[in-house]
Amino acid sequence: MVARGVEQLTQQQRDALAWQGNLLLTACPGSGKTRTLIAKLVAEVEKVRDTPKSICCITYTNTAVQEIELRTAEQLGPGDDRHFSVSTIHAFCLHEILRPYGWLRPGFKRATTILTRESPDFELIAQHAAAQVNYFQLTQSDYEAFESLSLDPRGNLVGLAAENVAIARAAPFFWQRCAELDYIDFGTIIYGAYCLLRDHPKIAATLCAKYAWFLIDEFQDTTELQVEILKLLHATDRSRFFAVGDLAQCIYSFTGAKPELVEPFGRDIGAKMDLTLSGNFRSSPKIIAHAERLFPRTPPMTAEGPEKVCVIEPVLVRTLSNFHAITERFLPMLEEQAIPLGEATILAKDWASLISLSRQLREFGVPVVGPGARPYRRSRLFASLAEQLCGAVTDPTPESNRQLERALFHAVRDATGIARMDLFSPSGRVVFIRLMHEAKRLAAPGGAIHFLDNMSRATGQILKDAEFVDDVQAGLFYASVQEMKVDMQRQQIDIANLSVLDLGLFASPDKALRLSTIHYAKGREYGAVAMIGVKQGRFPHIRSDDVEAEKRQFYVGVTRARRLLMYISEPDRWANPPSPFLGPQGVNIL
Known part of the structure; x- marks a missing residue:
């Protein structure tokens, strides 16, 4: 049987799909690797439909998980969801290894809550741990080191925490307090899962009896510990591996990712490693030329998409501040090229560089989304669903309806821990229509706070009536709104004048300029990209001893752009020159 959607694949993508052994597939930016991965997932589900087997897909972010789940479900039939699993590596290790088998590990305590950077207790736990080693003035980089605590197979710290003496000493106290x-943090999840697989081979045998294939996305960002987990699974000789990645886009070294692990792993599992996706369906030839100067490929990356006829040259701005470069050069170019504001982004190495710029642009009258724009934590249970409801009310379009359906699916999954694919069935459609009617009714009389309080109660009741949530889970939506209100008060937001239209802006990215870090933008694409901070001391960073890693980060920023690419090397008080990545050893625009 030919898998659905195969006719839309390129020959390179078909070759990868057809290979039935282990495969390490190299994919250039914009090459349709997600489409290829989903095609492989659908094809293999077709083969195991009448068996007890399943296919496991492991990707890097929750956003990618959601995209793959939804796009796969669209190509399969009812009930096929039991034949595939899509998760991050952390979710896989937690739900498939640590929780069911953790009792085999001496001293293991089953934790109920995953600790993330946005957890209300995160900073308190970090401060407590640091105090145990007499360290009291934590900086943002210290919190980032705590957030990325990772171990190698020998139990040694790697990544940011290993380079931070104080945080390395405080790490045991951090885990103890968790x-x-x-709580359980991401580093503990991965290390605990590895130890269980290492010490109890039957666990790996059981998993591989269940999963015929492991499909691995963004393989270049895999850590040594994660590679060892995959090797233990491969050692059972029961499952095959389909891994997709790009060494030039490995930008998570601060978590312990090592691009040099990829080729040895491929040899260990006997993978085919000479297949590549070299057609870029995203960027113009001019932008691709800049990318090729940074990291030349064999075969060379080529422009194959709609922008292959675009002849706009990348631009360097050296004499203006970030704000003036954006308002006087970037925004006028967007208008000249008819690129909607929502298809443009400003990229920086870190959030701190964007916060003041975000505020300046808002005061200038430019609608923005990004740091300093959303007045509450995006992770709040009702936040995304509330935004999509507001967007569907204030700017109803077929796309806003699709986004609302996805937000509803994710909200129910987050509240219950269960992926309810029946939300896309006729009964789910009834829930969707009831929510829309209630949102329209509640949006009319008052502001955003009135809407949030009442709509969260209504959402819980509607979902409860349809038996998608229970009593306790229904109440979580209203509780989430109270957390959102506290977030807004902390940021001194004038909540009395916050409107439904304001919240709907976050659901209508085609109306707002997006500000983002390069790390956060990875996997995304934009009609126009402005990269700020492109100067010596920032690219590469003055304290970095890994210029190649900095160059890969720069490369990821360049390859997000479809048509328009602007580098901004703003003047500073130290008179730093533009980044060497702009010179002869880089994109050669100087």
Whole structure:
């Protein structure tokens, strides 16, 4: 049987799909690797439909998980969801290894809550741990080191925490405090899962009896510990591996990712490694030429998409501040090229560089989304669903309806821990229509706070009536709104004058300029990209001893752009020159 959607694949993508052994597939930016991965997932589900087997897909972010789940479900039939699993590596290790088998690990305490950077107790736990080693003035980089705590197979710290003496000393106290408060962090999840597989081979055998294939996305960002987990699974000789990645886009070294691990792993599992996706369906030839100067490919990356006829040259702005470069050069170029504001982004190495710029642009009258724009934590349970409801009310379009359906699916999954694919069935459609009617009714009389309080209660009740949530889970939506209100008060937001239209802006990215870090933008694409901070001391960073890693980060920023690319090397008080990545050893625009 020919898998659905195969006719839309390129020959290179078909070759990858057809290979039935282990495969390490190299994919250039914009090459349709997600489409290829989904095609492989659908094809293999077709083969195991009448068996007890499943296909496991592991990707890097929750956003990617959601995209793959939804696009796969669109190509399969009812009930096929039991034959595939899509998750991050952390979710896979937690749900498939640590929680069911953790009792085999001496001293393991089953924790109920995953600790993330946005957890309300995160900073308190970090401060407690640091205090145990007499370190009291934590900086943003210290919190980032705590957030990225990772271990290698020998139990040694790697990544940012290993380079931070104080945080390295405080790490044991951090983990101890997590256990006391019933939390588990990402580093503990991965290390605990590895130890269980290492010490109890039957666990790997059981998993591989279940999963015929492991499909691995963004393989270049895999850590040594994660590679060892995959090797233990491969050692059972029961499952095959389909891994997709790009060494030039490895930008997570601060978590312990090592691009040099990719080729040895491929040899270890006997993978075919000479297949590549070299057609870029995103960027113009001019932008691709800049990318090729940074990291030449064999075969060379070529422009194959709609922008292959675009002849706009990348631009360097050296004499203006970030704000003036955006308002006087970037925004006029968007208008000249008819690129909608929502298809443009400003990229920087870190959030701190964007916050003041975000505020300046808002005061200038430019609608923006990004740091300093959303007045509450995006992770709040009702936040995304509320934004999509507001967007569907204030700017109803077929796309806003699709986004609302996805937000509803994710909200129910987050509240219950279950992926309810029946939300896309006729009964789910009834829930969707009821929510829309209620949102329209509640949006009319008052502002955003009135809407949030009442719509969160209504959402819980509607979902409860349809038996998608229980009593307790229904109440979580209203509780989430109270957390959002606290977030807004902390940021001194004038909540009395916050409107439904303001919230709907976050659901209508085609109306707002997006500000983002390069790390956050990875996997995304934009009609126009402005990269700020492109100067010596920032690219590469003055304290970095890994210029190649900095160059890869720069490369990822360049390759997000479809038509328009602007480098901004703003003057500073130290008179730093433009980045060497702009010179003869880089894109050669100087």
